[in-house]
Amino acid sequence: MKQKKINIATILISVILLGLCIWSILKFPVKLGLDLKGGTQVILKATQIEKETQDQEGSDTGVTSEAVDKARLIILNRIDKLGISEPLVTKDYSNNIVVQLPGVDDPQRAVEVIGKTAQLEFRIVEGVDENGNPKLGPVLLTGDKLTNAKAGYDNNGQVIVQFSFNAEGAKIFEKITSENIGRQLAIVLDGEIKSAPVIRSKISSEGVIEGIGSLEEAKDIALVLQTGALPVNLEIQEVRTIGPTLGQDSLRESLLAGAIGFILIAIFMFVLYRGLGLISILGLICYVIYFWGILSILKTPLTLPGIAGVILTLGIAVDANVLIFTRIKEEMLKGKTKIVSFREGFKNALKAIIDSNVTTLITAAALYRFGTGPVRGFAFTLGIGILMSMFTAIVFVRSILFLMVDTKVMSPKFIGVKLSTKELIKEK
Secondary structure (H helix, E strand, O other): OHHHHHHHHHHHHHHHHHHHHHHHHHHHOEEEEEEHHHHEEEEEEEEEEEEEEEOOOOOOOOOHHHHHHHHHHOOOOOOHHHHOOOOOEEOOOOOEEEEEEEEEOOOOHHHHHOOOOOOEEEEEEEEEEOOOOOOEEEEEEEEHHHEEEEEEEEOOEEEEEEEEEEEEHHHHHHHHHHHOOOOOOEEEEEEEEEEEEEEOOOOOOOOEEEEOOOHHHHHHHHHHHHHOOOOEEEEEEEEEEEOOOOHHHHHHHHHHHHHHHHHHHHHHHHHHHHHHHHHHHHHHHHHHHHHHHHHHHHHHOOOOOHHHHHHHHHHHHHHHHHHHHHHHHHHHHOOEEEHHHHHHHHHHHHHHHHHHHHHHHHHHHHHHHHHHHHHHHHHHHHHHHHHHHHHHHHHHHHHHHHHHHHOOOOOHHOOOOHHHHHOOOOOO
């Protein structure tokens, strides 16, 4: 009786989650990626941060190819932290950085964040100029010694960015503050004084940036500080909307392939497993809804490789059911009762299911970690599909089967056991 209540509760929770996924799909339709819908393209030209000789290796701006490569990786890291999926960040023949972003809610903010140099400097104020502005002394410490930065509020409700240094930076910062008590320490970001607090006491490893207009601006500052300063200045050369590289025809053909695959799988499961096959088809439908709902909730743009991942996981999703149902039939053919056959079938199939899915998850994780752009999209959908397939097979479908196992519906014919072997089955 207790197990029956657990199964009923599991099904109810699964149905509630199913409803939430359907609501999310209707409320937040899945966005399409660059290849299917297009997006925003930004071309950034790299220039030296400080004037140097122009005979260095690289472009006519004196910027080396290595510096541009480093800037490209930093920009990619910033985009990831902004939560924008499926970006393309490349370098063209002119040593410019080309950033392509799929449809985003606030492309202007994204452009501003990825192009911010984020040169953080600490200087002692040495008086004021004729206009009353603070005169800065030499740079004593830079932001490359930071380990963390986060946006928040101080005790007075003012927006700030808190930051902390690594061991080397903390030692330098402690020396600066201990030797300049009573003087102003200017915190300068990209040439702009953000704040110039008076040093009251020795500070070892943490500090704050004040004078920030909004929490959103503070979050952007914290983000660029976390990802590190760009080794070059980036000038925006062009911002424009780009069209899809593949278009609606590819989308329609991919969805058609997925539909055909689903139908063939459904026919195969019904022919081979009869009633159990129908239950697996129900689980597969739920799997698709869960899968699509998660993509909707996470606001992940769907690319053609991503759709390929979805179609591939349809087969993975039904594979667990094949293992379980086959073991159940084998146990029943040994003359065991239905309840024992179901328990043994799930138990014996579980290890194989977990082993095969974990190894595929490891592959997906590696692709996501080391891949870029469409490769990461494929890896992401593959990983989500594996997790959802395990949930539907091991949790949802299992609960349905164990609720039905003691009913007359769960007959040998319903399970797909041939009538010629009926006498081998010990009905409970």
